[in-house]
Amino acid sequence: MALPVRTLAFLLIGAVLVLGLESACRGVLWRRELNPILRGRLLTERLGCVNCHRPVGAIEIPNPASRWGTVPRFQGGNAFMYGPSRAEIEEFIRFGAPRAWLDEPRVEARLAGQRLRMPAFGDRLSDTEVGSLVSYVAALEGVEPRGGEDAAAGRELARQEGCLSCHGIEGSGGLPNPGSLGGFVPGFLGGNFTDLVANRGEFDEWVRTGTSTRLASNPLIRYFWQRQEISMPAYRETLDEQQIGALWDWVQALRAAS
Ligand code: HEC
Numbered sequence: 001m002a003l004p005v006r007t008l009a010f011l012l013i014g015a016v017l018v019l020g021l022e023s024a025c026r027g028v029l030w031r032r033e034l035n036p037i038l039r040g041r042l043l044t045e046r047l048g049c050v051n052c053h054r055p056v057g058a059i060e061i062p063n064p065a066s067r068w069g070t071v072p073r074f075q076g077g078n079a080f081m082y083g084p085s086r087a088e089i090e091e092f093i094r095f096g097a098p099r100a101w102l103d104e105p106r107v108e109a110r111l112a113g114q115r116l117r118m119p120a121f122g123d124r125l126s127d128t129e130v131g132s133l134v135s136y137v138a139a140l141e142g143v144e145p146r147g148g149e150d151a152a153a154g155r156e157l158a159r160q161e162g163c164l165s166c167h168g169i170e171g172s173g174g175l176p177n178p179g180s181l182g183g184f185v186p187g188f189l190g191g192n193f194t195d196l197v198a199n200r201g202e203f204d205e206w207v208r209t210g211t212s213t214r215l216a217s218n219p220l221i222r223y224f225w226q227r228q229e230i231s232m233p234a235y236r237e238t239l240d241e242q243q244i245g246a247l248w249d250w251v252q253a254l255r256a257a258s
Pocket residue numbers: 044047048049050051052053063066067068070071072073074079084089092093097111116117118119121133137141
């Protein structure tokens with residue numbers, strides 16, 4: 001049976017409104033999620049850093065005559081013993097190598113002779129963009145991590161339990177989650193965190209049970225939770241109160257520093 005034109009028009013307008021609302025909502029949530037580490041990650045994709053610095057699990061590009069023999073991965077790659085400071089990471093990005101390398105004629109000659117050379121991005125980028133890239137690379141490589149001893153225990157746990165695989169490096173968030181309200185897994189740094197986690201009690205509940213009874217009472221949120229591809233696992237069998245406390249201290253240290 002054919003639908004009357006008016007019904008069709010209403011359905012169409014309704015669909016456009018729902019889709020428009022969803023994409024507007026996504027825009028707002030994405031802006032609330034942004035932080036220097038996440039901005040840096042997105043920049044490394046846009047600027048092509050990832051063409052040369054391959055991800056974990058990929059084969060590094062051979063680079064004969066260079067210091068490491070390959071273009072190192074950012075995380076645990078051939079340069080993992082090198083341990084640059086934040087200042088050196090910034091010099092790599094601005095000038096293509098640390099000042100100390102460029103001032104040394106022997107090293108400069110090696111750089112000139114290798115197959116691939118790190119480009120100098122300084123002229124192409126604003127100071128904020130350079131800062132974001134430094135934050136991202138430093139977070140990936142564990143350079144000068146934030147927080148005291150309690151934070152260190154929490155960070156180690158977060159690595160072991162795989163929290164960072166979903167919530168992003170140092171909880172910077174933004175990894176894809178198709179079907180969810182924002183379209184991504186929220187991290188621990190931005191404004192979305194405070195909407196989802198009002199206090200320590202709610203943090204404990206999320207980690208123990210993988211959900212929040214406060215948010216579950218909202219039908220719109222329940223609708224998206226049912227549709228989303230990835231859900232938060234429940235850690236009640238794995239983590240005790242003290243360990244969850246260490247994770248909380250780490251998240252607080254991260255938020256204070258970001
Ligand atoms: C054309 C390939 C190429 C591109 C593109 C490239 N790099 Fe590099 N990068 C290198 C090479 C090669 C080294 C190792 C130093 C050497 O052997 O000269 C390096 C080293 C580094 C280092 C120091 C080593 C480490 O892991 O701490 C950092 C930091 C770095 N690059 C950041 C970046 C960033 C950020 C971008 C994008 C804005 C980028 N690179 C783009 C080739 C590249």
